[in-house]
Amino acid sequence: MRVFFDSSAFVKRYIQEAGTEEIVAWCDRATEIVLAGIALPEIISAFCRLRRESRIDNTQYRQLKTLLLADIEDAAICDLTPLVIARTITALEASALRGMDAIHIGSALIMQADVFITTDERQVEAALRAGLRVNAV
DSSP states (O other): OEEEEOHHHHGGGTSOSTTHHHHHHHHHHOSEEEEETTHHHHHHHHHHHHHHTTSSOHHHHHHHHHHHHHHHTSSEEEOOOHHHHHHHHHHHHHSOOOHHHHHHHHHHHHTTOSEEEESOHHHHHHHHHTTOOEEEO
């Protein structure tokens, strides 16, 4: 099963919070983990914010970054192509979304994800409207 994670969902794989167990279970079920190309910088940004807020220290930051980089070696990463941009624009025109959230939807559509995992309520509605099977965490 090709499981697409938006950044807000996939970060829960590394940061223990509500929904972490469900994300880990989806990762275990996936035959392929799929991410948008923007997911890596968004997740690293979240790690950096946690470090700035002193919720993690430098060692923990490096450990999380190493785990993420190891995990994405086996993931399917969707580049920002003209087709992804076209699907992103369609999602933006059909729903009240931020641009980055729409890129995740456009990427999931192009990558033919079997399920789209997100934590964002607006993104759930937009992904459903775009024809994706959605699981909200």
